[in-house]
Amino acid sequence: MEGKIIYELNRMLINTSKFALKPISREIFENIIKAGLYAPYGLNPPQPWKFIGLISNRAVEISRKLDRISNCLILCFCPKVKDYFNQLTNYGSTFSAIYNFRLQAIAYGIVSEVLVDLNEEFKNFVYKEFRIDSEYELVAVVLFGYPAQKIEPRVINRDVVWRIE
Amino acid sequence: MRRLPSVIFEIIKNRRTIRKYKSQIPPKESINRILDVPYFILKDFSIPFQLVVIQEEARNKAVNIINQTYSIARDLAVLYNIVPDDLKEWYKNFMKEFVRTLGNAPIIIIGLTDLKNNAEYNFKISWIIAQAIMIQAKSEGLDTGSITFSSKTVEEELIRDFLKMDINRWSIAFVLNCGYGDEEPIVKEIKGGIYEIY
Numbered sequence: 001m002e003g004k005i006i007y008e009l010n011r012m013l014i015n016t017s018k019f020a021l022k023p024i025s026r027e028i029f030e031n032i033i034k035a036g037l038y039a040p041y042g043l044n045p046p047q048p049w050k051f052i053g054l055i056s057n058r059a060v061e062i063s064r065k066l067d068r069i070s071n072c073l074i075l076c077f078c079p080k081v082k083d084y085f086n087q088l089t090n091y092g093s094t095f096s097a098i099y100n101f102r103l104q105a106i107a108y109g110i111v112s113e114v115l116v117d118l119n120e121e122f123k124n125f126v127y128k129e130f131r132i133d134s135e136y137e138l139v140a141v142v143l144f145g146y147p148a149q150k151i152e153p154r155v156i157n158r159d160v161v162w163r164i165e
Numbered sequence: 166m167r168r169l170p171s172v173i174f175e176i177i178k179n180r181r182t183i184r185k186y187k188s189q190i191p192p193k194e195s196i197n198r199i200l201d202v203p204y205f206i207l208k209d210f211s212i213p214f215q216l217v218v219i220q221e222e223a224r225n226k227a228v229n230i231i232n233q234t235y236s237i238a239r240d241l242a243v244l245y246n247i248v249p250d251d252l253k254e255w256y257k258n259f260m261k262e263f264v265r266t267l268g269n270a271p272i273i274i275i276g277l278t279d280l281k282n283n284a285e286y287n288f289k290i291s292w293i294i295a296q297a298i299m300i301q302a303k304s305e306g307l308d309t310g311s312i313t314f315s316s317k318t319v320e321e322e323l324i325r326d327f328l329k330m331d332i333n334r335w336s337i338a339f340v341l342n343c344g345y346g347d348e349e350p351i352v353k354e355i356k357g358g359i360y361e362i363y
């Protein structure tokens with residue numbers, strides 16, 4: 001039963017760049033962020049991420065710098081580590097959290113967009129504006145909003161290799 | 166009836182990394198839904214990606230390649246430090262068993278991408294996919310767990326000799342066990358204070 005529900009929500013997880021500017025409540029936004037905190041992570045270092053959530057005017061102001069207009073967004077940071085394998089592991093945990101944010105959001109009827117390729121100018125602005133420790137890297141911005149138009153569920157063609165013997 | 170957001174939150178919250186599985190094969194309908202999910206994500210994030218599902222004898226062959234590296238015990242070794250003293254001996258045996266069998270899950274799902282070009286981006290998107298697989302599985306009543314290892318030799322043997330794929334094009338982004346769990350995992354505490362809202 002729940003499998004079919006999640007499957008249908010996954011079909012609705014579509015990167016959307018236009019949002020209706022209907023406010024998202026702080027309570028709902030906190031629940032979206034909390035869902036991300038349950039993503040898998042190794043224990044060393046614990047919870048390898050830092051999230052800053054912005055709502056209302058602050059979010060609109062920051063999203064404009066990304067050529068978007070959203071009244072709710074999450075800045076996602078990951079610690080920089082020297083070991084390449086550990087760095088990839090940290091990215092893995094942080095992007096797992098991003099999936100959780102989006103799934104939890106769509107359950108509220110809220111759509112989202114993940115921006116990964118962020119320019120250096122924007123990153124430096126964020127580091128300065130939010131006094132981010134130099135050990136952290138801004139790896140993604142996730143924008144949220146109620147849909148400005150109807151979302152059509154995805155249809156896909158699967159390409160999986162099966163090995164049995 | 167619970168509201169949809171609460172249902173989703175509980176599924177996300179209750180997903181744990183499982184390292185011991187029953188031999189029971191999951192229903193095909195569930196597996197089909199699990200394997201569809203990556204392709205929804207790939208519609209937005211176009212990366213080189215190949216999903217391989219391994220079962221039965223092929224699974225045993227893959228396990229015998231992967232368990233050549235002791236690095237698969239890395240996460241377990243870290244967890245050892247938080248295991249209560251009276252359970253440490255049991256946990257040592259649990260670790261040894263996992264290293265030998267990789268948990269005996271009836272299905273192993275391997276995600277491959279290109280980590281030679283645009284590696285960081287490809288890896289990040291691959292892990293959105295991995296998490297989507299794990300959450301879909303949880304909603305199907307199934308458990309999952311990542312098998313992490315860091316051995317170039319083992320990775321190459323797996324890709325080139327076992328999967329018969331081009332090692333110059335493909336790297337392993339994740340390896341996931343999938344099946345019905347046969348353990349109560351150690352619960353990790355989610356600490357507060359790691360997010361702020363302005």
